[in-house]
Structure formats: structure tokens, C-alpha cells
Amino acid sequence: MTSYEQRLVEHVAESQFEYLDAAAIEACKTFLLDSIGVGISGSRIPYAEQLLETARGWGCADEGKSATVWGTRVRLPVLHAAMVNAYQIHCQEFDCVHEDAVVHPMAVILSALMAEAEARNTDGRALLLSLALAVDVATVLGMSADKPMRFFRPGTAGCIGAAAGIARLRRYDRAQIQQAMSIAYSQTGGTMQAHTEGVAVLPMQVAFNARNAITAADMAGFGLIGPANFLSGDYGYFSIMESDGHAQGAFAKLGREWQIGRVSHKPFPTGRAAHGTLDALMQLRSEHGFAANDIESVQIEAPPLVRRLVDRPAYPDMSVNYARLCIGYVAATLLLTGDVGVQAFDLDALADPARLALAQHVRMCPSASKDPNALAPQTVIVCLKDGSEYRREMASILGHPDSPLSRKRQQEKFVNCLASARNPIDTDQAEQILAKIARLDQLQSINELSALLTPEQRPVSVTS
Template sequence: MSDAIERLAAHLVETSFERMSPDAITAAKTFILDTFGVAIAGTTGPHVPELISTAKGWGSDATASVWGSRERLPAPHAAMVNAYQAHNSEFDAIHEAAVIHPLASILASVLAVAERDGGITGRDLLTAAVLGVDVSCSIGMASTETLKFFRPATAGSFGAVAALARVREFDVEKTIDALGIQLGQIGGTMQVHEEGSPLLGMQLGFCTRSAVMSSDMAVAGISGARRILEGDYGYFALFEGGSDIESGFAGLCEDWRICDVSHKPFPSGRATHGVIDGILTLRERHAIDASEVAAVRAFVPPLVHQLTGRPMIADPGVNYARLCIPYVGAVALQRGAVGIADFQSARLRDQGTAALASRIMVEIQDVGDPNALVPQRIEIEMTDGTIHAVDMAEVIGSPAKPLSRERHLEKFRENWKSGAIALVGDRGEQLIELVDRLEDVEDCCEIAKLLVP
């Protein structure tokens, strides 16, 4: 009996670099560089030192770099740490329709294997990134239910396995084996999202580690499940609850999913960005002083409310605050921006911010799509009774409202300077230049060398 995974495996194996559109290649370069910058900033994330120290006890085959660090680990564990660093600040790019952060796991796994095994070129990496995003995001787009498991870890890791299959030149059967093995390893609960736990980002790291292992096991000749997506106990039945394969796979081989990935201009959950964007728009348009705001009401789709409609609490943890519309909305009103420093302990405990956040209310408006992040409506009521409102059909950073290259590079450079260990500034500029000509780079290890002190 056939399974939809066969279509994805054939697409992965048979699609050449030359077939990809110039826009897809440009988008891939943009989000590859963005992910590296975010991962460097993520070296300051919760429990990074503890995670590295623990992973060092799991093996001595130190074949791959931990980005932004002098440490080296076995490839699967380096991939785990690097993927976690790329996601722990909620600053990495997202495919909104799929609700997946696809690049973190793809880049962490491919670079770890590139360092360990060699023989992977920049063109290989570009091709694998575009096709890996096609795989994971087509799966995510095919879901018809709201998130129960953490999809960036579960479906997202299929993209990492796919990217590894591509750079390791698997045929269709071996690709399916690797993906089938991965089905037996994936996991990730939304409970830690609800609680604002650092384990949320670690789950993406765990599944990325498993992606390297699944690929290695397929190389060794180990077989995997076959009805990976549509089986009675396959991905959709167990992890999603409902699917529409034809809808999710529509346009495959013609429309490149990488072109629909969104930049994240703020280091908070993407579901908060519409409200932040709307508040900043109104703040500038009407010269709003935060001290004169009586209330803010955000009318958002159900998924946005589920992910980030949580109330403000006393002394929130950093992960809770990144996923809290009232907190980031209050910061946007006060400062006219939301940045990395806004999630430091002193800022999180600021009583003025907490008081303003308590006046921000998040309400559900049904839009008929369980995975939609827009449209949204933001209303700001002033103490004199005036109400300012804006309707957000698109969110800044989306393909319909993209960041300029100047702002993209500004974000990268700021992240590059924000790591736990200072990296040579010139290396950041070298990385920009290298990614711009990535299709001509002979060895991906050149990238890894620039990502460490």
C-alpha cells in the first residue's frame, strides 16, 4: 500500500539545483544567514552550558562544532545543541502556514554531518535546504488540526532527515527508510509551550539529533516504517489528528516553500508579531504615549490565542515572556521596539511594564483556518476615551511584507554581537560574503570555521 511520503521522497531525490528558481535560491541564502546569526545569539539562552556539559558525557567522538563555542561534540549531539541555540530565543524564521521553523534543524544536522564526514559543498547545502523545507512544510501544511505536539520538532525534523538524505545521495528507498526510522524517534509536547519552559526549544534539538541518527542508521542498512504519513499509526494519525494531503502538497515541484518562509523581526513567538506590528503602527501613526493608554484589545485567530494569548504573570520566565502578547505588547508601547535585551531579568521584573501588560487583553476571532496567524485587529483605547485601531492582514517579515536586505543584515549583525563568547567581528562579514556566494563554496566546513571563536 502506498503512502504520501513516496511523493516527497521522489521530489527530494529527483529535483536538481538547476530546476530551483532564482527566488528560491535567494530566499534560502537569506534564511541560512539569518539562522546562523540567531544561533549565535542563542548561545546565551537558558541552560546552554548545562546542555553542552551533559552532551559531552555521551561520547568522546568530538567531530562537530558547537556554534559560538570552543566545544566540539559527536555529530548528533552537536546538531542537537546547535538546533536548540537556533530556536531558543524565538528569533528563527518560520513557515506560517505549516507552523514550522524549518531551517534550524536542517542547518544544524547538515553542518554537523559535513564536519564529520566531509564532501558536502555549498551547492549541496543550498539544494538540501530548499528541498528539506519543501518536505517539512508540505507535511505541516497538510495538517488540518491545531497543534497538539510541537510541530517544529516533529514535522520539522523530517525536513532535517530529508536534507541529510539529499546531501548523502540517498535513493528513494533509502530516503524512505531514514524518514521511517525518524517516525519512531520523534516527539515534543505542547505542554512545555503552555508552561513557558526552556524544554520547548530543546525538543527541536532532540529531534534534530534523532535526524542525524536516523540518517546514519539508514546508511547502515536499517529499514524503517513505510506508511509514515498515512498509516493507521503514522504521523498524521498519531501527531496531528487530521490531514488533507492534496492541500498540503499542492504546488509541490512548482512553488518552493522556502519562498513562503517569514523573517522574524522580534525575538518572540511569531504569533505575537501581528500584535507587536499593529501596536508599533498605531504608536507611530498617532504619537501614542504609553502612560496615556487605558486598554489594548487584540482580536486574533484561535492559533494565536492558543500559542501566545496567555496572561501576564508576576516575574515571568524568559520563555514565558517571549510567548506572552501582553508582555511584548507592553514593551512595544513603552519602547517602540522589542529586542533581545527586553528578555533580561531586570526588564522582565519591571513593574511599569507589568502594569501596562495587565491592561492588554487578547480575544479570539474565528477565521476558519486552524493554522492561521492573520487577520488580526488591534485597538488602543486612550484615557480620554479615544480609540485607535488597525487591521493587520499581513505581519511584518512575511513574504507579503518582507524585511529589506538592510534590515535583514542589521538583525544578523546585532545577533552576531550578542553571543556568550565574543566572535571576531570580521568573521561575521566573511560569513555574509560566503553565504552570498554559497553555490560556489567547495566545502561547507568553511562555514563551520566562521561560527566558532
């Protein structure tokens, strides 16, 4: 029987651009657009600026070995540019997610592949194929699990997937592709403790793994040998980091279904586990017209993973990262303001006593589902002070492939993200980026796109 490792290698090595159907190509473009938007918006976070300044101190590189830091006029060595961009993609919890895998597939993968492609002057087709393959690897690893996460899966699975994608972009042979993934496993990391505590290093775990994926591919390139059984060995990925109870079904999807087509948008910059509640509350408010001060309580019946990720109390002086993962705070924000945007986590919003008070009326309890990796179904019950009760069952959540975000809302999110950046990018430039991505499969050089991802269209190199 072919090993799991061999099946990944075969898929990455053998697949051709012509194997991508129109839906997969469109999905690659869609989530590349979304991820670039949230990545540029992420430059507004103070830690992003501090990480950039720190990375500048790590050294510079010439044009052929450097890449753009999105939303800035700075170029850094490829692995450092990937690290900063990965952090910016994930630091606001606004990046897309593959719900069955519980993996944010683009944060590690796109940041690493875009930096690599820019430095190598890669064409659009090569990037699209490498992106689709990398997402397949990461999400198949995620879908293999049948037990709750202990390690931070978006980082660990993302690192192995990104290393595979870079290896394909570099046209590595089978042995080198396997070594790239194996070496990535040997240095990947990140645990759920940062998520549990809601601390600022959480999105940095994505950044570490984007850097590590490039390092792994570099080392595979000069012949470093990693463990052959990096997935299935006694101390492999499926023994140490994740379970493999669903691996047979997950690996059967390779070559049959492109997983980029199963990725979900995030309409709100919060943990995806909170989106079922937010979607339901928006629908119920629209249908019944109640106001925040009419509410006696909000109860959410949710699967174990949802409760584990976002069922935490709101309190004064909570951190930004904690608030993004606090169901009471984000639900109260939506009920009071009508939406949850990136500004909902600015310090003045976090200190709003009305939000903190309403958050105390939001409660979560177990649903009938016992699936440790399910984000749906969820049921939201709103009880009003006059005795009225409204209920909404969410079999799928807004942004999921079964309940997709409209093209209009996708583009609005992108334009708003660019406008919210530390150095805002205007609508005219946003339209240029949209046009480039729409014809990405026709671009002779990915640099036609990367040149637009700055406040000015001509990035400058770091010289000191």
C-alpha cells in the same frame, strides 16, 4: 494512486540543484544567514552553556566525524553538535517560521544539515539543495493539517524533513531515503504541553529532533527497516500526530513551489503569534505619537491559533519561556521601550513593575477567522485615556513574504545577534560570514563558512 510517502521520496530523490530557481537559492541563503545569527545569539542563554558542557561529557570524535558548535571554539560529534546548535537556534523564539505550515523549518533542519555537511566537507550547492528539499518535506507535512497542533510540529515535521535532507546529502537511494524518514518518524517527539506551560524544555524538543534526524539517517544507512506507511498507516504520522485534511493541496505544491520562499523572518524574539500585535503597535505609535502612559487599553482580535499560543496573563516571577509567549508582556515592553530585543527577557526586565502593570491592559479576543492554523489577519485597537481610538488591521505581518523584512533590517538583525552572543563576534567577522553566505553556491567546501562561526576562526576539537 501514488502514496504520500512515495511522493516525498520521489521529490527528494529526483530533484537537482538546477531545479532551484534564483528566488529559492536566495531564500535559502537569506534564512541560512538568519538562522546562523540567531543560533550564535542563542549561546547567551544559560541552558545553552549547560547543554554544551553536558554534551562534551557524551564523548568526542575525530575531525571527520565532528562539527562546530556555533559561537564557541568547541567541536562535538555530529549529532551532539546538531543538538546544541538546534537548541541555540530556537531557545530565544527568534528563528524564522513558515506560517502556513506553522513550522520553524530551519531549527531542526539547518542544525542537522550544517553539522552533517561540515563533517563530510560538502560543497555549497549540495547543502542548498538538501536544505530546500528538507524544508519542502517539513512544511508540506505542516500544511497538510486541518486541526490544531497537539504534538510540537516544528520538532516532529522538522525531524522527518531533516532526515530526508541528510539522506539526500549522503546520496542515498530511494529505499534509503524512505527508511530515513520512516525511522525519523519512529523516534520523533515533542508535544504542545511544554508550549502551553512555557517551560524550558520547549526549545529542547527541537534539539532532540535534530539529533534524532541524524540517528535516523545513520540507521537507514546500515539497512534498518521502518514502517512503509509512516505517514498514512493506521498508526502513522497523519493518524497519531497530525491531521491530513489539507494534504492533497499541500502535496500538490511539491515540485511546483519551493517552500523556502514562503518562510517568514521574525523581527522580534517572541512567539510569531505575537508579531502582528507588535508590528501594529509600532506602526500606530509612529503615526500618532502616543506614549505608554497615555494608553487605557489595547485589544487584539485574533484567530484561534494566535490566542492559543500567546493569550496568557503576565505575572511576577514568570519564566523566560513563558514571557516570550505572553502577549501582554511583549506588548508592554514594546510600548515602554520602543522595541523587543533579546535583552527584554533578561531577569531585570522580567521584574520591571511598569511592564507588568501595563500588561494588564492588553486583552485578546476572537476574530471572525475560524482557521485553526492561521496567524493572520489580526486587528489591533489602541484606546487612549483621552478617549482617542486607533485601529490597525494586519492582513500580513512584518517579516512575511507579503510584507518582507528589508535587506538592511535583515543584516542589522544578524550583526546584533552576533554581538549579543555569550562570546560576541565583531562586525568585521560578521561581514566575512555575510560574504561567504552570499556566494554559498560557489563554495567548494562548507567548512569555509563553518570556520567563521566561532569567536576565533579556528575551532578546536574536544579531547576529553
